[in-house]
Amino acid sequence: MDYGLTAEMLARIQFAFTVSFHFIFPAFSIGTASYLAVLNGLWLWKRDPAYLKLFEYWKTIFAVTFGMGVVSGIVMSYQFGTNWSVFSERAGAVIGPLMGYEILTAFFLEAGFLGIMLFGRKRVGDTLHMVAVVVVAIGTLISATWILSVNSWMHTPAGYGIDANGNFVPEDWWAIVFNPSFPYRLVHTVLAAFLTTAFVVGAVGAFHLLRDRTNRQAQIMFSMAMWMAAIVTPMQIFAGDMHGLNTLEHQPAKIAAMEGHFESHPDGAPLILFGIPNEAEQRIEYGIEIPKLSSLILKHDLNAPLEGLDAFPEDERPPVMIPFFAFRIMVGIGFLMLGVGVWSLWARYRKTLYTNGLLHRAALVMGPSGFVAVLAGWFTTEVGRQPFTVYGLMRTSESLSPVDAPAVGASLTAFVVVYFLVFGAGVFYLLRLMKRTPMVDDDHELDKGPHRAAGINPGPAQEDTIRAGASSHGH
């Protein structure tokens, strides 16, 4: 069962697996919640049924995503104790209250108003329903704020003391919550969530425009998504750059790993565009480098010295392979997103936004790009924090529960099987929901059947989906 892997490695794989699966859902639902608030607001303001239709359309998708986010999140909240009990005990007094605030200020808020948002329009009226939609959207952002504060504290711990038992104790809550990397990580992650949603919405819009370029709902979706791509991507690239500079200040070893700098460069470090890190021999193979550019980007000076991994003790260096490649994937996708955003501005200017099939195909391909970029970003920063859980203070190897490898291996196997089964089915259903053509004229869906009156759970929508799918094949 353990394939010779240590309990520590298995527990790390388990955490990486469950948290990666989990984060896919909030990365999408944070943006979708805000998008729904905008759509519902536009419907109430303009009374244009296209917006109501879009709201109902994305609401169902949101409900499925949110449910998966909740259940995979509950797993996370208990995994600290099952696999990382020593970490929980030593850091609990600091990170526990922050998570407590996340639960009190966000989880209950989202859960309390989600029911009204999804099922309650008819029961509470438009105004209170709108309040519920906005509250759910704000709840997702509050949740992100607290959990990113926790995560950032593990990267850049501040405001703590260490007691006689070796436990972290809080000394200055303000410093703990607003630890040095938190503002950067928060902005970078929330913008990433918005972009992830924008590219999914854009891809769904593009998909339906490719079938019928006159579909007004598809036009609205696509246009809104492309505005987001054009405006938010440059902001995100700027925020990412700031985050990188912050990391250089507080976690220089991580930057060295991301950049692939095994050696220090006292007078100007090159930017390694591509290459294959050889960790055994501590060098980059097949590297394509631009001299001095790394120093220019990170220090705004061509000849500024930059520390490589050799500047750090061997047992404090992060692995290089994953941060190096993951970082390049993230940045590459960022620039592709920028390209699509600029292209859409050009198409808009040329008035071909809804007719440019090539742009629509590009947007369709870019649909899942946000998820890939988000996960790549998290792999960069989390692997880059190794070999520590609390950076510089507590090692990952010291954080583990007193568990045996077979127990962790068995639970890891169970998680892998269940997650692929459950979330695989979930993603399949989501794609099928996104395949439905967003129609307004075809309004039977709003009138027929008990569950549709207020647009809840259009259960038998399944049949419509199949029919819509079948008819589209006929074209």
Added chain:
Amino acid sequence: MAIDLPTVWAGIIAFSVLAYVVLDGFDLGVGILFPFFPHRGDRDLMTNSIAPVWDGNETWLVMGGGGLLAAFPVVYGTVLSALYMPIILMLLGLVFRGVAFEFRWRTIRGSIWWDVGFWLGSTVAAFCQGIALGALVQGITIVDRSYAGGWWDWLTPFTILTGLAVVIGYALLGATWLNLKTTGSLQARARTLSMITGAGTLGLIGIVSLWSPFINASYFERWFAFPAAYYSAFVPLMLAGCAFALWQGLTADKHLQPFLAALGLFVISFVGIGISFYPYIVPTALTIEEAAAPDSSLQFLLVGAVVLIPVILAYTGYAYWVFRGKMDPEEGYH
């Protein structure tokens, strides 16, 4: 500092766990009862009756865990290590249960499988929670503030019994909830199931109560020492009162009373467990005082808890109010 922060926090966590048990208890119970309702239409109504509230109900479980991590990190670490397998199984059960709410609407052919998942997930989650309770009651081996027992310590005849008790108890909550929220043949069946699970719950409460003192002598002493003896004298009386209210409500075709009576059974049992535990948080291994996080942590989160928990209760109550009344299968309810 006049107030004793660790005790206050133990109270808040106990309240969260109780809120979880009674609230998610009834919606897990609805899932446990799925096999007794062969018509898909009935099961649609059953899930719709809990769809708007289940997420809020389950949040109390996260609150219990999160509160434990914040206020009693050592308990969070050791107990979850000790209960490794039942906790993981419970989480996987909750995964199946939680996604089924939406997934069962997204497919026709596959729907029955998500209904099976809903039933199995609910049952496994409930059973594992009962096992966790039983394992805590029978005691967890802790040396030097970390778990020192084996990986199968949680599996004993006693914990299997408590697991079964929680499954049947949740089924009672679910059945009385359905009696409250539905009409017609669905309600009639729920009433019959309430009777059966009610009798089962009372029987199992009795067996567990009689067995516990033999597991750990300190429980025995506690229950027959003052001041707990006052309460212990009243427990059988209060349980009998709830049992009567349950029986009378069901036979007289009352709708709310049986649900409240079932909740009463849970609250009384829960307080009884609390009396057995105090002042320990992990019986005979860790007291509330010695397991507590530093006062600065307890204080920081207490400010938020004192302000926010009443607000949470208010809007949760409002959400229940919005979706009050009987489910109407004709017109649809949402």
